[in-house]
Every structure is written in C-alpha cells, then in structure tokens.
Amino acid sequence: MKHLLSFLLALLVAGAAHAQGVLTFEKELHEFGSVPEGTMATYEFKFKNTGNQPVVIANVQASCGCTTPDWTKTPVLPGKIGIVKAVYSSAGRPGIFNKTITVTSNAATPSTVLTIKGNVLTKEEMKSKLTPQQLAQSPRLTLDRTTHDFGKLEMGQSATARFTVKNTGKQPLVLGTITSSCYCVGYKQAPAPIQPGQSAVLELVYADRKLGQLQEPVTISSNDLTGDAKLTLKANIVKDLNAASMVKESGASVPFK
Structure with missing residues (x-):
C-alpha cells in the first residue's frame, strides 16, 4: 500500500511538471530586405501556445532603443495565438541592421530570442535599384x-x-x-x-x-x-x-x- 501511494504521488508530481504552456513561434527570424530610410519597419512574430496551460508574457526587451516591441498582454490559452511586434525606426540609420528581441514568459522555455534583419537604404539608393516601372x-x-x-x-x-x-x-x-x-x-x-x-x-x-x-x-x-x-x-x-x-x-x- 505504501509503495502504491508513493507511485501515485510520483505520477502526480510528474504530471504537474508537464502541465505547462509552450510558446511555439512560426519563425524566430525575419529579414526585411531593403528598407527605405525614415520608415518604421514593422513585423509581427506570431506564436501558438502548444502546451496545456495558459502562457503569460512577462516582458519583451529589445537589444537597442531603435527597436520598439509590443506583445499580447493577456494570457494566451492552450491552442490560441498571440503576437510579439517589433518596430525598427530606420530614420538616420542607413546601413545593415541586426537586432534581437528577448521574450520572457512563464512557458516551458522561459526565454526566447527573436531576430530582425535588414538593410536601410537612402531614398536615392532605393531609386537607383528600381526600374522606371517599379x-x-x-x-x-x-x-x-x-x-x-x-x-x-x-x-x-x-x-x-x-x-x-x-x-x-x-x-x-x-x-x-x-x-x-x-x-x-x-x-x-x-x-x-x-x-x-x-x-x-x-x-x-x-x-x-x-x-x-x-x-x-x-x-x-x-x-x-x-x-x-x-x-x-x-x-x-x-x-x-x-x-x-x-x-x-x-x-x-x-x-x-
């Protein structure tokens, strides 16, 4: 009887350990390609909670002040979709950029790093790359x-x-x-x-x-x-x-x- 109770307790502990939300992103890297200088390059990283408990995003931290993040603030239930939005301000920042956004949550993997990349071109550079039709x-x-x-x-x-x-x-x-x-x-x-x-x-x-x-x-x-x-x-x-x-x-x- 004693062994049976111990076994059942172990099963309950193991079940509780596996009762957790899981953040599954469609992708963790987005490449903007060429971005006209002065625009706000915006992308929404979509994720699904593939676990069995609600996921709450506690914080989203960008690697620089030029990237402004936003995210789903309410709990994301199992099977539901949420977003993490990254907005890169290209004004006065010509050239290649590679920025990261760290997502912290109560999910099974508590920290996920997302990345945005691109190349900010001046309007003259953009115009030189386009045909008259474009x-x-x-x-x-x-x-x-x-x-x-x-x-x-x-x-x-x-x-x-x-x-x-x-x-x-x-x-x-x-x-x-x-x-x-x-x-x-x-x-x-x-x-x-x-x-x-x-x-x-x-x-x-x-x-x-x-x-x-x-x-x-x-x-x-x-x-x-x-x-x-x-x-x-x-x-x-x-x-x-x-x-x-x-x-x-x-x-x-x-x-x-």
Missing part, C-alpha cells in the same frame, strides 16, 4: 495643405493640427518619423499604412515652450521615394492666454458695508 508603382504622399496656423497659444499648451493624407501611388504608404528643430511635434497616434487611393486623417501634436510668433518647419518621412513631406506649423505663443482678457482691479480700498 518606381511608378511606389507610394505617393499628398497633403491637403502644407501649413497650419494655431493662432494664439499659451506657452507649454499642447495643440493638435489635423491634415488629410492621401496615397495617390500604387503601393501602401507607410509614414515614418517626424523631425522638427524644436523637437516639439509628434504623432497623436501612430499612423497605420494607407492603402493606394485611400486617405487618412493625420493628427500632429504641437507643444512649444518659446514665446512669440513662431514658424516651425516639419518633415514627415515615408516610403514615398519621390521625397519627404514638408509642412509648416505657425503659432503666437504667449505667457498667459488669459492675461489680455483680465480686468485690472482698482488699487483703492473698498469699505465694508
């Missing part, structure tokens, strides 16, 4: 206007400018990084790729801490091989937006009634 198929970024005047803003106040972007080319348009001399302009929300013939509303957030009548040139990179989009944001930045409308009170004392 170049004619590339995306085209068209803005509804190239200036926006916010009017009067209080120093430090954030304001949003909305532009309509249309892709008049024949391939999906991918918007990249925003550059400005003040480092005070950014996307309100990361834009999704715009399909050929489609339009999207682009929201830019502006928050300058300088005073006066300002004009800020802004460049938006993309995979449009004809060049980057350029626009200008204007504003009159004042110290106190309400100061002009305030009524100064008299300095004379008012007796109590």
Whole structure:
C-alpha cells in the first residue's frame, strides 16, 4: 500500500511538471530586405501556445532603443495565438541592421530570442535599384495643405493640427518619423499604412515652450521615394492666454458695508 501511494504521488508530481504552456513561434527570424530610410519597419512574430496551460508574457526587451516591441498582454490559452511586434525606426540609420528581441514568459522555455534583419537604404539608393516601372508603382504622399496656423497659444499648451493624407501611388504608404528643430511635434497616434487611393486623417501634436510668433518647419518621412513631406506649423505663443482678457482691479480700498 505504501509503495502504491508513493507511485501515485510520483505520477502526480510528474504530471504537474508537464502541465505547462509552450510558446511555439512560426519563425524566430525575419529579414526585411531593403528598407527605405525614415520608415518604421514593422513585423509581427506570431506564436501558438502548444502546451496545456495558459502562457503569460512577462516582458519583451529589445537589444537597442531603435527597436520598439509590443506583445499580447493577456494570457494566451492552450491552442490560441498571440503576437510579439517589433518596430525598427530606420530614420538616420542607413546601413545593415541586426537586432534581437528577448521574450520572457512563464512557458516551458522561459526565454526566447527573436531576430530582425535588414538593410536601410537612402531614398536615392532605393531609386537607383528600381526600374522606371517599379518606381511608378511606389507610394505617393499628398497633403491637403502644407501649413497650419494655431493662432494664439499659451506657452507649454499642447495643440493638435489635423491634415488629410492621401496615397495617390500604387503601393501602401507607410509614414515614418517626424523631425522638427524644436523637437516639439509628434504623432497623436501612430499612423497605420494607407492603402493606394485611400486617405487618412493625420493628427500632429504641437507643444512649444518659446514665446512669440513662431514658424516651425516639419518633415514627415515615408516610403514615398519621390521625397519627404514638408509642412509648416505657425503659432503666437504667449505667457498667459488669459492675461489680455483680465480686468485690472482698482488699487483703492473698498469699505465694508
């Protein structure tokens, strides 16, 4: 009887040891090939939980700050699919890249290393590799206007400018990084790729801490091989937006009634 109980206990321990989630990725290496400088090279690594317990990804760590990871935050049940997304910012980084993303979870193998590779080419280099027919198929970024005047803003106040972007080319348009001399302009929300013939509303957030009548040139990179989009944001930045409308009170004392 004693031996039987020991045997059953051993079976339970062995069963518990095998009750674990398993991360099985479709692939652990993705090669982008040639990437136009300025675009955000994005790839989603898909995985399936082939184990018998839920898998929770605790952390995803990129090997450099130029790669921004994202992942499925909720528990992935057995038989279900999850993703680990890698976004490589190619702006100002021409040349070959080879970056890793380390995935840490409660799976049977607690750590998995994913890799992205590619070669960032300048737009001139990209154009030189394409035939005239291929170049004619590339995306085209068209803005509804190239200036926006916010009017009067209080120093430090954030304001949003909305532009309509249309892709008049024949391939999906991918918007990249925003550059400005003040480092005070950014996307309100990361834009999704715009399909050929489609339009999207682009929201830019502006928050300058300088005073006066300002004009800020802004460049938006993309995979449009004809060049980057350029626009200008204007504003009159004042110290106190309400100061002009305030009524100064008299300095004379008012007796109590």
